[in-house]
Amino acid sequence: MARSSARNLADAAGSGTAEVAGPTPMMAQYIEIKAANPDCLLFYRMGDFYELFFSDAETASRALGIVLTKRGKHGGADIPMCGVPVERADDYLSRLIGLGHRVAVCEQTEDPAEAKRRGPKSVVRREVVRLVTPGTITEDRLLDPGSANLLLAIGRRKVSDAAFAYGLAAIDISTGRFALSEVPGADLAGAIARHDPREIVLSDAIHADPALARLWAETRAAVVPLAQAELEPASAERRLREQYGVATLDGFGTFTRAEIAAAGAALLYVARTQLAARAPLCVPTREEAGTTLAIDAATRANLELTRTLSGERVGSLLDAIDRTVSANGARLLAEHLAGPLTELAAIARRHDAVARLVEDRALRAALRDALARAPDLARALSRTGLGRAGPRDLAAIRDGLDVALALGARLADGTDLPDDLARLAKILARADRDLVETLRASLADELPLNRRDGGYVRVGYHPEIDEARLLGSDSRKVVAALQARYAEETGCRTLRIKHNGLLGYFIEVPQSVGEACLKGLMRDFVHRQTMIDAMRFTSVELGALEQKIFGAADRALALEASVFDDLSARIVAQAEAIGGIAEALAALDVAASHAELAVELDWCRPQVDASMSFVIAEGRHPVVEAALRKSGTAFIANDCDLSGEGRGRIRLITGPNMGGKSTYLRQNALIAVLAQVGAFVPAREARIGRVDRLFSRVGAADDLARGQSTFMVEMVETAAILNQATRHSLVILDEIGRGTATYDGLSIAWACLEHLHEANACRSLFATHFHELTALGQRLARLDNATLKVAEHRDGVVFLHEVVPGVAERSYGLQVARIAGLPSAVVARAGAILKGLEKAERERPSRPRIDDLPLFASLAPPPLPEPAIEADDRLGLLLDAIDPDALTPREAMEALYRLKRERAAG
Template sequence: MAHAPARSVAKANPKPAADSVSSPALDRSGATPMMAQYIEIKAANPDCLLFYRMGDFYELFFGDAEIASRALGIVLTKRGKHAGADIAMCGVPVERSDDYLNRLIALGHRVAVCEQTEDPAEAKRRGPKSVVRREVVRLVTPGTITEDRLLEPGRANLLLAIGRRKLSEEAFAYGLAAVDISTGRFSLSEVPGVELGGAIARHDPREIVLSEAIHADPALARVWQDVTAPVTPLAQAELEPHAAERRIKEQFGVATLEGFGSFTRAEVAAAGAVLLYIERTQIGARPPLNPPTREANGATLAIDAATRANLELTRTLSGGRTGSLLDTIDRTVSASGARLLAEHLSGPLMDLTAIGHRQDAVTWLADDHGLRRALRDALARAPDLARALSRIGLGRSGPRDLAAIRDGLDAAAAISDLLAGAEALPANLEILGEHLRAADPALVESLRAALADDLPLSRRDGGFVRAGHHPGIDEARLLGQDSRKVIAALQARYAEETGCRTLRIKHNNLLGYYIEVPQAVGEACLKGIMRETFVHRQTMVDAMRFTSVELGELETKISGASDRALALETAVFDDLAAQVLAQTETVASVAEALAGLDVAGSHAELAVEQNWTRPRVDDGLAFQVEGGRHPVVEAALRRSGEPFIANECDLSGEGRGRIRLITGPNMGGKSTFLRQNALIAVLAQMGAFVPAAKAHLGLVDRLFSRVGAADDLARGQSTFMVEMVETAAILNQASRRSLVILDEIGRGTATFDGLSIAWACLEQLHEVNACRALFATHFHELTALSQRLARLDNATLKVAEHRGQVVFLHEVVPGVAERSYGLQVARLAGLPASVIGRAGAILKGLEKAERDRPSRPRIDDLPLFASLAPPPPPPEPAPAPDDGLGRLLDAIDPDAMTPREALEALYRLKRARAAQG
């Protein structure tokens, strides 16, 4: 009977996958014993593709085979019939299974790996129809993979679990447990409901698990629509609070959680959910996780999902890494350093002391070129300790993982010596140096003595124990590798004893090793020459075959030599792995220190290479940037040999300039200017230097960016709706410490509507949010607001005209744009000359009509703060207009008017009303 497999994971929602994994239930009746076993195991894992081990292949059957065939582009075949229909089948070689797993995981599928757990010979002894016992040994999901070939070296592979607790009738707080089982990282945090989407975006998980109740909450529907990772709901009954706390205690072998800190109920629920999912997918195996660390609410700069996307922090809008801020600033030389850099960029700090410590380390490394180069060379030789340690803990490691521990600890010792010889180490580097020295040198010596120089990928291949380390292994290897010499020596002795120079010792699959002599010699042997030694086996036409007790014993030794050597090597491997796991916390600490040093060195290398400067970050409200540049745009221009035009930005103080209203032509550089200042704030608070001649920034608590526009057709939202949703989030959450960048608010609707919305948003930012803001617009009418809004200042992008051609200077200066240069941009875009000519003629006509109308009214005459003041009392009923006013009103078409035309029409009505007395 087939062994009962472990329970399946709850049904997931793998968004990227094109096909559903779940298949209809299959009937075992009438199935062959092997197919009955497959059906039983598949029934226990209905939502996974089942990799069913058969010899050197993982086979897939029925619906799984059809899905895998399409997803992997492999041939779909047939294997017999079931219930009168052909059984679809396809398979992948075990040796190349990681490549196929990687492709399936990338498509959002989950895979149950079913291995043979007994020797086929054992199955035969149970009876002719017995099937080799098989079990599901693990469930491979996007958030639980550990194999190097399935992981991105520089990206964390986070599994994120979400729990919650009720604050009021309508409000919840959400706990997040982020675990990377490939490195052991385990962090907990709690956020209010309004920040859940941004928190998920910051973690950038590969997979999300939560309760069915949270997943089904209508208030969170938009959150799940926004995430790209597969979402796996778990049954509410499995997530009982006491069970969650028990799982945490069992994972870390403690009686109480107090030693880890104080956790909220939501955080404990999330931690319990993530440990339950790991236990289930790893079929009971426990990865070596670090103790959970709690991230206090407000510990990092809050950046919502839309802002992260708009600023392209870790990925561009197209989804790639190339061209993102992370790609531009990454000078790390190790995979662990690259992952930590991405983590720092995703969560800039709010702690001034921590920011200062990071900056001190960067300053020190930037000032000492020789030491920085030596440190980075040593770091480049350090393997990925964290991921090797995790695989060892899960029992999925190979000899190269042990070598990674050896070489990583060696590199850490060398780096520690470099730091020990330096003077005036900053506090951050001194702490990292102490962690690097924490490993036991005896562990390194043990690994160095036992492991060979050339190592196989898998321990099943053998040959990884150094010659001379274990006498039993050396003896077995000699017998296995030099069997020909041993057989030849025996053959020579037998030839001498029989006097037969043509005696040969041969081998075939039927007889094994045997002695072959001519028939005449064979008959003599039977009569007495070697009668006591040789045992007759076979008579041929012209030869006879014998064996001997000595040859039989030698054959047994030779045939078992490889198995014996591998068994002894496996024992050595297990002993070395146990030594490593006994120092799990120490090795993990060394891995973290290496990553931290790599990130500091990366920032220093970048600062020297690109001439970046250390920003001053304090608790004030300053925002002064001199000679600021956009890091990504500057890097692109440098590759093409073009300079970047640096600009200043001052949003400091309570007086004019806290909000800067920017006008200027398209392609003039408004969006670049807005983004570069937001990116400078992010870089400063992550502890890096910034692309500026000088920078003084007060802590930013929330960063908002509303730049660019796109339809969201999947949710039936237009460009303008997306714009308004994101703008609403900004106006409802921005505080006095926040930094807001807004571009072209109101351009997605009718002119009057758009101008009104942009106007009201500026008032709200100025009077209610009172934040630091950059506001770019094409509504030139808004520039007059600087006369009324005390903290509003106008700036524009300089443009020069030469022989009818426009030159964008990309320089931000005080003032107001005189025109938009739309026709020049259209010409650069390649619009047909006939269209450009016609547009020019229409523009001249409109401008002439504008000049012929009465002078433009002053914006001062319009009520600026009506939306912020109490509603006025109802107006007194006005007398009915006479025929003159009626004719004027009849001539007005509000939907066809520009803002300026509307204001002029209003003044004409006022003058007509005044004329009536």
């Protein structure tokens, strides 16, 4: 985060030693405000501009590419300055926030005339009304319509001598959402990844905990530590009570101490950033532990649920399934996808709603049609509550409520609505028709962006506003008449009455006529300015007219503002109901989106129950299928059965490179996620016993940023799975052990498989190029082998992408290398080496087989003897067989490694 120090300024201002003449009163005010906000760029309001000074100006001018100038001196040196026009401040703010800066917005909080009355040297009072930080923005132009903008506060409580439970408070100020939950320490990283916050607030003690340092270093959120002393439990509770104006929190349910600590930190930070108004937050909802599918950060990344590995939305599962038509709906869909459910009844209710919308094409079309017209009710409501709304926000609330009423009525027409749809219909029907009518009657058809521009109250709604406006426009006609009269009286046809910010209204005549006026041609003309070829005058009559014009315009604006305030107050009084309606519209959009997708791509309703089933018939990978569809290629559907009834609970997949192993693994994980999200799934049939935790690991790429090697990352992540997966978990392991020497990797993969089979006993898919592992199929009762079919074709190979029982004959790495464009000489040489290595392997006197090795301890007590084979012996035997003249030792090692990946089982 960028830091711009005010210390130097404050020191200089305080000591005065470096001052030549002391700072001007305005600069003294600036310095004081800046010193109170040292971590922010200070947007200091001066008329129509926000000005930045000193190092803030240098930082902002570099970041925004705006001109750096200077204004006056401080301590004998020029003061750097740059400024942005108030009207365009949002654009600049969004760029600064995007770059990780925090901005303090300092407004003039009194009329300049007021300041003048206090004395000639008085400066207009200014105050910081708001800190703009990544997690607390509310302006549409700064927000992504389809993504929540979360501030996540973290608190904790000790659950044992060595362990903490972490409370999470997720607040989206832009919609008022406020959710509390608690997770064990092991799940903290996954919970942060699920929320994907823009900003994290926590105590300095949590921030300084070395066990968590990696989390703060790795998150893309801005991390803000607060002093522990400010976050004591009593003050956290008090803040919650004050926010909702209640004497006790009992009415909200029972929260843990960690959740209250998190809520207190969140509210403190919100209060600190939203200085001008209390943020209108919904009553916090509490998520019970275990009601969502636990997905850790690495699994989320690997499965590319809401973002691809490179951070893009395009290419993610979310992108592939999103058929929502409103921003509200798009945000809820992302939220659902990040937290699939585990409660069977809740999952079934969502499926029921989707099923109904799949069947009822007319209802689905009507819903989607209406929802596409619904503006972003939640964000408009939040801005209204914060006093930041413009006329278009009021119109958005009008139109959103209007759509709610229409949809409520449309749904109420339907018979036998499933529970979820009936509940949503009831919420929608509660929209206040009277409020909609008032907003319709009061707001003009064309609306300005800002309320200060005026002109948004409909003609005919408020007689006094109409009168004042008329006076204003009539006065303009009177100005024109006065100009004609003065022109006639002076005999000057080019006489004009003009207006500027300095003189207000004035009469402009050519120099010669001006001279005559000065000599008495026009006695009531008062000279104001002499230009090169013109002279400017005012007159008493013109002055009076000006008063009338401005008076009328000001009065019209003030009256409009009071109409605006009344409407806002009515909306704020109903904030809870309107917030509920916004959520209901979003939920309808999500259900209709799932239904649209299911119809469009022929997806089926999955059955989710409490069993250990995992039976997918003709499953597909939604993202790969969509990509192939674009190029006109068909996706090959594949079955999967991990139920352990007759077939295995662990499926070991071997197969050629490029055969489709990874795709198959992931598609099954994604089907489980979609099923528990409440969506239909890309399969002909799916029966899934509820999954409590989902793990997915790929033999990882180097993580240089973390300073960890490929293999270290792979092992840390694998350790987490073996330690945390329960019987009800689903585990996807893709080429575990590939990041180290062949035999080390093989042994680790082998031991992991045994552990999954015996200790975790969970449903698992395990893809590998270690073909030796397939022999475990005969020894581990619940492990079965599957492979990806290929057809050999002359000297090439065709990948059929079909998963069939059995083991792979070969990996076809050389064929893939050829397709990839490896020089033909290298491919030919690799072929010769491979033949040599295979021959050596065949002729080896005592070829070790997996059956020669002892069983996993729990399968074959008593204790394990030492492994019968020393890996180095095997290595030596193989190397002996290679012609030493043909290969350097390094080449030999590489050839050996390739051989291990290439060699067919047995």
